[in-house]
Amino acid sequence: MTLEVEGAGPSGHAAPSADGAGAPLLSVDGIAIRFGGIVALDGISFDIAPGEILGLIGPNGAGKTTLFNCVSRLYTPNEGDIRFRGESVLALAAHQIAGLGITRTFQNLALFRTMTVRDNVLVGSHPQTRSGFLDDALGLRRGEPDRTEIDALIADLELEDVAGRLVADLPTGTQKRVELARALAGRPKLLLLDEPAGGLTHGEVDDLGGLIQRIRDERGVTVLLVEHHMGLVMSISDTVVALDFGRKIAQGTTQEVQNDPDVIRAYLGSSRQ
Amino acid sequence: MTDQSMTSEAPAQGRGKPVAERAGIPVGLKRAALLIGLIIAIALPFMVKNFTIFQLTTVMIYAIAILGLNLLTGFNGQFSLGHSTFIAIGAYTTAILMEFGGFGFYATLPLAALFCFIVGFLFGLPALRLESIYLALATFALAVATPQLLKSAPFEPWTGGVQGLLVFKPEAPFGIPLNSDQWMYFVTLVIGLVLAFFAVNLVGSRTGRAMMAIRDNPIAARAMGINIALYKTTTFGVSAAYAGIAGSLSAVVVQFVAPDSFTFVLAIGLFVGLVIGGVGSIPGALFGGAFLVYVPNIAEELSKGLAGAAYGAILLLVIYLMPAGAAGLVRAIVMKVLNRRA
Numbered sequence: 001m002t003l004e005v006e007g008a009g010p011s012g013h014a015a016p017s018a019d020g021a022g023a024p025l026l027s028v029d030g031i032a033i034r035f036g037g038i039v040a041l042d043g044i045s046f047d048i049a050p051g052e053i054l055g056l057i058g059p060n061g062a063g064k065t066t067l068f069n070c071v072s073r074l075y076t077p078n079e080g081d082i083r084f085r086g087e088s089v090l091a092l093a094a095h096q097i098a099g100l101g102i103t104r105t106f107q108n109l110a111l112f113r114t115m116t117v118r119d120n121v122l123v124g125s126h127p128q129t130r131s132g133f134l135d136d137a138l139g140l141r142r143g144e145p146d147r148t149e150i151d152a153l154i155a156d157l158e159l160e161d162v163a164g165r166l167v168a169d170l171p172t173g174t175q176k177r178v179e180l181a182r183a184l185a186g187r188p189k190l191l192l193l194d195e196p197a198g199g200l201t202h203g204e205v206d207d208l209g210g211l212i213q214r215i216r217d218e219r220g221v222t223v224l225l226v227e228h229h230m231g232l233v234m235s236i237s238d239t240v241v242a243l244d245f246g247r248k249i250a251q252g253t254t255q256e257v258q259n260d261p262d263v264i265r266a267y268l269g270s271s272r273q
Numbered sequence: 274m275t276d277q278s279m280t281s282e283a284p285a286q287g288r289g290k291p292v293a294e295r296a297g298i299p300v301g302l303k304r305a306a307l308l309i310g311l312i313i314a315i316a317l318p319f320m321v322k323n324f325t326i327f328q329l330t331t332v333m334i335y336a337i338a339i340l341g342l343n344l345l346t347g348f349n350g351q352f353s354l355g356h357s358t359f360i361a362i363g364a365y366t367t368a369i370l371m372e373f374g375g376f377g378f379y380a381t382l383p384l385a386a387l388f389c390f391i392v393g394f395l396f397g398l399p400a401l402r403l404e405s406i407y408l409a410l411a412t413f414a415l416a417v418a419t420p421q422l423l424k425s426a427p428f429e430p431w432t433g434g435v436q437g438l439l440v441f442k443p444e445a446p447f448g449i450p451l452n453s454d455q456w457m458y459f460v461t462l463v464i465g466l467v468l469a470f471f472a473v474n475l476v477g478s479r480t481g482r483a484m485m486a487i488r489d490n491p492i493a494a495r496a497m498g499i500n501i502a503l504y505k506t507t508t509f510g511v512s513a514a515y516a517g518i519a520g521s522l523s524a525v526v527v528q529f530v531a532p533d534s535f536t537f538v539l540a541i542g543l544f545v546g547l548v549i550g551g552v553g554s555i556p557g558a559l560f561g562g563a564f565l566v567y568v569p570n571i572a573e574e575l576s577k578g579l580a581g582a583a584y585g586a587i588l589l590l591v592i593y594l595m596p597a598g599a600a601g602l603v604r605a606i607v608m609k610v611l612n613r614r615a
Contacts, residue, residue: 110490
C-alpha cells in the first residue's frame with residue numbers, strides 16, 4: 001500500500017452537486033457496529049452528493065467492507081442511521097435495496113457462475129421487472145426487460161462477444177465487467193463498488209477508472225467506491241473518506257486526503273512521530 | 274416426448290454442470306426431435322401390448338415427479354430425498370376423494386396438485402434455515418416417516434392402513450375406441466407435456482433466472498433484489514405439486530394405493546433418476562423415468578440372486594459413461610456431430 005500516485009492530481013470532475021438544495025443522495029449518520037467486543041465501526045458519518053464518486057479508503061481492517069455491508073443491508077448497525085434520498089434504509093430487508101436504486105458489485109466476484117453472461121445481466125434487471133410463477137409458467141414473458149436496453153448495456157461493457165458464454169469460463173477482468181453490467185441492469189441511482197480493481201492488471205485498472213467515470217457521466221450514477229488501489233481512488237474520486245480502526249480520520253478532496261497527516265500515519269505507521 | 278437415445282459412447286465432457294444452460298443444441302433441431310418423439314409417443318400404444326403400455330405410462334409418471342424434483346434441486350439448488358412423501362400425498366388425495374368423496378378422477382387431480390403445493394410450500398419454510406445436506410436429511414426424515422404415518426391408527430379409517438385402498442381406473446369417455454391402459458397413457462402424456470411446457474417456460478423466464486441465481490450465489494441473488502425466501506418456498510411448493518400430480522396419476526394407473534409403495538426407496542429412486550437423466554435438463558427426466566422402470570428388470574434378468582448387485586453395477590457404469598446424465602451425453606454427441614459438419 002502506497003500513497004504516492006502518479007498523476008493523482010485533483011480530480012478532473014467537479015462533483016455536480018449543485019442541483020436543487022444539494023440534498024445528499026446517501027447519508028451515513030453516526031454508524032456504529034460491534035461484533036462481540038470488537039468495535040468495527042465507531043460513529044462514522046458522511047454524505048454522498050448526487051453524481052459524485054466517493055472513494056472510501058483505509059488500511060486492512062479499517063472497516064470499509066463492514067460499512068459497505070451496512071449500506072447494502074447485509075449488516076445492521078448497532079447505532080446510527082443510513083438514509084437514501086432522505087429515507088432510512090435500515091428498516092428494509094437486503095433484497096429490497098436493489099429496488100430502491102442501490103446496486104453493488106462484490107470484492108471477490110459473486111457471479112452466477114453456471115449461467116451465461118446475458119442471463120447474469122438479466123438477473124440484474126430483476127427489480128425493474130415484475131412477474132409471478134404463474135405468468136412465467138404460462139409463458140406470458142411479462143418479466144422480460146427491454147431487450148434493446150439489455151443489449152445496449154452488454155455492448156457498452158464490451159461483452160457482446162461473450163454474451164452467450166458461461167461466466168465461469170471467462171477471465172477475471174471480463175467477469176468484473178459482467179458484475180458491473182449486472183449491477184447497472186438494475187438501473188441504480190447509487191452504485192456500490194467493493195474493491196473493483198482487485199485481481200486486475202495495471203492496464204485493466206486504468207481502463208476500469210475510465211469506465212467508472214463514464215458510467216457516472218453517461219448514466220448519472222452516483223458511485224461509492226471502496227478500494228485498496230490508491231491510484232484508482234485518487235484518479236477518479238471527487239471526495240475521499242479515509243477510515244482507520246473503525247473511525248473516520250479524514251474527508252476531503254483527493255489532494256486534501258493525501259496530505260492529511262492522520263492518513264499518512266495510518267498508512268505508513270507512526271514511527272516518525 | 275423426445276427421442277434422444279442412449280449410446281455406449283463415452284462422452285468427451287460433462288463436468289457436472291447443469292446441462293440446460295450451456296450454449297447448446299440449435300432450437301430447430303430440438304423442435305424436430307420433439308416432433309419425431311411426439312409421433313412415436315402417439316403411435317406406440319397401438320403397437321405394443323397392454324403391459325408395455327402400462328410400463329410406458331409409469332415411465333412418464335416417474336418423469337413428471339423427476340421433473341418436479343429437477344425444478345427444486347437442479348434449478349433452485351435445494352436437495353430433497355423426500356419427494357416420495359409428496360407422491361404419496363397426491364396418490365392418497367386422489368384415492369380418498371374417489372373412495373369417500375365420490376369424486377371423479379379428473380376432479381381429484383388439480384386438488385392433489387393444490388394440496389401438495391400447500392404442503393410443499395409449508396415444508397419449504399423451515400427448509401429455508403437448512404443448508405444443502407441438512408435439507409437432504411430433513412426431507413429424508415419425511416420420506417422415512419411417511420409410510421408409517423399412513424399405516425398409523427389415526428389415519429387408518431381414511432388410508433385403509435396397511436392394506437391401502439383400491440382405486441377405480443377410468444375408462445375412455447365419449448366412446449373413444451381406446452382401452453383403459455391406452456386411455457391413461459394418453460392422459461398421462463398430455464399432462465406430462467403440459468407440465469414440461471410449464472417447466473420449460475419457467476426455467477427460461479425471470480422466475481427461472483431468479484431460481485438459478487439463488488442456486489449459484491444466494492448472497493449475490495439477494496443483492497439483485499431477489500426475495501430468496503419467496504422463491505425457495507414457492508419452488509418447493511411447485512416441485513411438490515409436480516410430485517403430487519405424479520402420485521395422483523399413479524393411483525389410478527396402478528389402481529391401488531398402499532403405504533409400502535411410498536417408502537424412502539422411492540425417494541432415493543427419484544434422486545437417482547434425476548442424476549441419470551441430467552440435473553438441470555428437462556427432457557432428461559424421461560431418461561430418469563425409463564431408468565427407474567426398466568433397469569431393475571434388466572438387473573433381475575441378469576441375475577435373479579444378485580439383482581441388487583447388478584443394479585448397482587449398471588448404475589456405476591451409467592454414471593461413468595454419462596457423468597452429466599443422459600441429457601449431457603446426448604448434447605455432447607449432437608454437438609460433436611454438428612461441429613464436425615460445420
